[in-house]
Amino acid sequence: RNCAIAKASGIPYITRWVAPINPFWLLYGTSIVKFLQRFGLATDRLRRIYPFGWEANERATIHEEHGEMFLVAHPGGLQLCVANAETIYDILQRRTDFRRNMEEFAVINVYGKNLATTDDQEWQRHRKMTAVTFTEKNNELVWVQSLAQAKGMLDYWLVEQKGGKAIRTVHDDTKIFTLNVLAAALFDQPYPFEGYGKVDANKRSDDQSYQYRDSLGVILISVIQILVFGEEGLKAWWTPKSFKRASAAVATFRSYILTLMNEERAHIAEKKPDRDNLVARLVRACNEVQVDGPDKNVRNMTLTETEIISNLFVYAFAGNDTTAVGLTNILIHMAANPETQDWISEELNHYLSGSDPHAWTYDSFFKLKRCQAVIMESLRICHPLSQLVKTVNNTPQPIKVNDKSYTIPAGTSVHCSLPALHTLPRYWGSSAMTWNPSRFISTPGLEGKTATFEHEVLAPDTSEHFLPWAWGQRVCPGKRFSQAEIAAVLAVMFRDWKLDVVCEGGESPRQATERAWRESLVIDHEGHMLHEMEAPESIGLRWARR
Numbered sequence: 001r002n003c004a005i006a007k008a009s010g011i012p013y014i015t016r017w018v019a020p021i022n023p024f025w026l027l028y029g030t031s032i033v034k035f036l037q038r039f040g041l042a043t044d045r046l047r048r049i050y051p052f053g054w055e056a057n058e059r060a061t062i063h064e065e066h067g068e069m070f071l072v073a074h075p076g077g078l079q080l081c082v083a084n085a086e087t088i089y090d091i092l093q094r095r096t097d098f099r100r101n102m103e104e105f106a107v108i109n110v111y112g113k114n115l116a117t118t119d120d121q122e123w124q125r126h127r128k129m130t131a132v133t134f135t136e137k138n139n140e141l142v143w144v145q146s147l148a149q150a151k152g153m154l155d156y157w158l159v160e161q162k163g164g165k166a167i168r169t170v171h172d173d174t175k176i177f178t179l180n181v182l183a184a185a186l187f188d189q190p191y192p193f194e195g196y197g198k199v200d201a202n203k204r205s206d207d208q209s210y211q212y213r214d215s216l217g218v219i220l221i222s223v224i225q226i227l228v229f230g231e232e233g234l235k236a237w238w239t240p241k242s243f244k245r246a247s248a249a250v251a252t253f254r255s256y257i258l259t260l261m262n263e264e265r266a267h268i269a270e271k272k273p274d275r276d277n278l279v280a281r282l283v284r285a286c287n288e289v290q291v292d293g294p295d296k297n298v299r300n301m302t303l304t305e306t307e308i309i310s311n312l313f314v315y316a317f318a319g320n321d322t323t324a325v326g327l328t329n330i331l332i333h334m335a336a337n338p339e340t341q342d343w344i345s346e347e348l349n350h351y352l353s354g355s356d357p358h359a360w361t362y363d364s365f366f367k368l369k370r371c372q373a374v375i376m377e378s379l380r381i382c383h384p385l386s387q388l389v390k391t392v393n394n395t396p397q398p399i400k401v402n403d404k405s406y407t408i409p410a411g412t413s414v415h416c417s418l419p420a421l422h423t424l425p426r427y428w429g430s431s432a433m434t435w436n437p438s439r440f441i442s443t444p445g446l447e448g449k450t451a452t453f454e455h456e457v458l459a460p461d462t463s464e465h466f467l468p469w470a471w472g473q474r475v476c477p478g479k480r481f482s483q484a485e486i487a488a489v490l491a492v493m494f495r496d497w498k499l500d501v502v503c504e505g506g507e508s509p510r511q512a513t514e515r516a517w518r519e520s521l522v523i524d525h526e527g528h529m530l531h532e533m534e535a536p537e538s539i540g541l542r543w544a545r546r
């Protein structure tokens with residue numbers, strides 16, 4: 001029936017025999033595909049479009065075969081895959097025609113509804129209450145904290161690599177890095193950087209930093225189990241240990257946030273000066289009613305205690321793993337491209353005087369255009385979120401692709417594919433899959449003069465064919481936060497150091513970097529929320545002084 005509906009729409013379509021959000025398939029689908037692949041039993045179609053989050057590995061390839069917009073008909077309904085830039089912007093603009101697909105976002109409702117899982121006035125309330133923390137003052141704090149945490153991470157790696165050992169924990173260490181930056185910037189809880197290898201040895205169950213990091217880490221890898229079974233269901237007598245651990249993590253994170261909230265309430269009761277962090281602002285605003293809008297209608301702009309917990313979870317989720325996955329990709333992309341390391345080191349040495357990060361003021365962040373270009377190029381090729389997911393509710397919606405008009409059937413789930421848009425050869429040319437951050441830098445109006453760093457102009461971080469932080473009303477509120485955070489890491493790591501891929505099995509350094517690049521493009525989505533590199537630990541890394 002769904003194939004017939006797809007056919008009648010005139011939009012090109014392909015068929016898939018399992019619904020993408022079938023709970024069993026969500027839990028085990030990717031493993032089944034991998035198992036069949038190992039025994040040579042997976043067809044090309046099964047390998048390509050059945051794993052969870054398959055679009056991230058396909059990038060623009062499947063669109064070159066089936067068009068810039070096509071449907072996937074499956075037993076649960078229809079999924080529209082879009083790579084055409086004008087069509088994507090049209091979809092993002094028509095907010096009432098294409099609404100957030102709450103069914104696919106339900107995994108984020110661990111503590112109930114929040115900013116990411118609401119629409120309309122309810123969403124406005126969540127957004128208004130939470131986004132106020134994202135000021136330039138806060139971004140400056142992010143810059144300072146990120147420099148300190150990055151220094152801690154580099155020092156840890158330099159000790160770890162003594163005796164010729166390769167570093168293989170970048171993906172785990174970057175998660176600790178982003179968790180610490182976020183705790184400091186949004187919760188006002190600064191924790192020292194502690195590398196992944198040291199965590200177990202130093203762990204104390206009464207230590208808040210472990211409660212926060214451990215519980216969030218477990219929740220983030222268990223969101224699907226939490227969605228399917230719920231916090232209570234996970235505790236049932238018959239469930240495996242990992243399920244019980246997930247349930248305990250949900251409770252621990254809740255109690256961590258409640259402790260912070262109670263501390264803030266005590267702070268307010270003692271009439272101490274207002275604090276600016278996200279927890280403080282939410283607790284202060286908890287019982288305030290604000291007058292809003294030109295007609296001064298009184299609208300309830302408060303959040304309940306449960307909504308505060310749920311929003312803090314969403315910020316912790318959206319602000320940690322996206323940046324950590326992005327940062328892991330960037331470090332491995334940099335290791336695979338030594339010439340880019342030289343290119344940004346020149347810029348860093350030009351703008352940052354001396355090797356002490358304490359002396360690098362927030363002003364310098366805005367000058368690091370090549371560093372921003374590196375971040376943009378890495379997100380272009382490997383995006384941690386991959387899809388902007390919308391839905392057509394009960395009313396079929398007209399849509400145009402390259403001047404051809406279609407009607408999208410009611411109930412269709414709409415996936416605006418960032419990896420496809422960001423690599424479509426029509427927009428990016430034949431070098432779409434080539435690493436080249438300098439594509440984002442130009443030197444206009446030189447007229448024969450030699451270019452200096454000051455002449456270099458960075459392309460906008462959002463443009464017609466490029467929107468890694470989304471666009472419009474639901475643009476990422478943490479865009480500048482993440483840019484400052486990652487640029488600080490690049491500054492600390494690549495001003496005076498370079499990162500090499502450790503050669504294996506008699507390969508040359510060139511073969512090693514080529515392997516790192518190839519492997520960095522293979523994305524895995526099994527068991528986690530985001531599109532992560534499949535095997536980052538397979539790429540051994542080592543730092544050397546310039």
Ligand code: HEM
Nearest residue numbers: 115116318319322323326388468469470476477478481482
């Ligand atoms: C490289 C890092 C990051 C990338 C690539 C990124 C990208 C995105 C994208 C594409 C969206 C839109 C999702 C959608 O509409 O489906 C989004 C939303 C969001 N991001 Fe980010 N983000 C990053 C870092 C951060 C950080 C550091 C924070 C907070 C500290 C954050 C908080 C959020 C929140 C709360 C939303 C939901 C906004 C809403 O629905 O109104 N993000 N992000």
